[in-house]
């Protein structure tokens with residue numbers, strides 16, 4: 006098993022944001038993490054990527070306990086995180102952002118340049134290659150961040166709503182990028198509110214509501230689970 010999340014919990018003041026969440030992921034899969042707003046998805050990703058400490062529970066990556074590790078140590082083990090709010094260096098060119106990411110991940114300068122050139126083409130960023138990243142559109146920044154995460158292909162990429170507010174054409178570039186990496190055997194945990202994309206990309210998914218896992222398994226089955234439908238309707242019966 007690539008990832009084993011066991012009884013993960015996190016409380017903010019009196020708010021049990023994540024409540025005994027357990028799930029596991031096999032190597033080479035794209036797993037969806039869905040649920041209504043405020044259900045705890047980002048908090049789970051924050052714990053998996055070492056940004057937040059857990060109150061309790063365990064996280065195993067290939068049977069190794071990783072829950073106490075910092076983001077930099079996790080990145081070295083191949084766990085990379087993409088944020089709901091894009092993080093790029095605004096006053097550095099798109100191309101140089103990739104080079105910086107490559108070097109931070111331990112690639113040589115020459116390797117970083119070669120890889121950055123490939124990714125610029127694959128992510129359709131040629132027209133903005135030498136523009137400051139701050140001048141890129143929201144979607145282009147997201148694509149750039151994908152590139153930064155994939156300068157050295159991660160074992161597991163944690164994606165927090167990469168498709169939100171992105172132009173459909175760029176959404177397709179992103180989806181194709183994820184599919185191509187999946188074909189190469191990479192694994193993704195994908196938080197998204199875009200159900201058609203979740204259905205198209207994720208073989209399996211986990212649905213959370215108010216901090217708890219309410220359903221998990223094959224995506225199609227999870228999406229048609231009455232508890233999941235009800236959670237998205239805000240608990241109202243129709």
Ligand SMILES: Nc1ncnc2c1ncn2[C@@H]1O[C@H](COP(=O)(O)OP(=O)(O)OP(=O)(O)O)[C@@H](O)[C@H]1O
Nearest residue numbers: 017020022040041042043044045046047048049089
């Ligand atoms: N740093 C924080 N401090 C206090 N409360 C927080 C913090 N981060 C999240 N929360 C609370 O924890 C709960 C879960 O939030 P989280 O952001 O994980 O949800 P989410 O599923 O990612 O929602 P969305 O779909 O809107 O992004 C919410 O009630 C939120 O207000």
Ligand SMILES: [Mg+2]
Nearest residue numbers: 046047048089
């Ligand atoms: Mg979130």
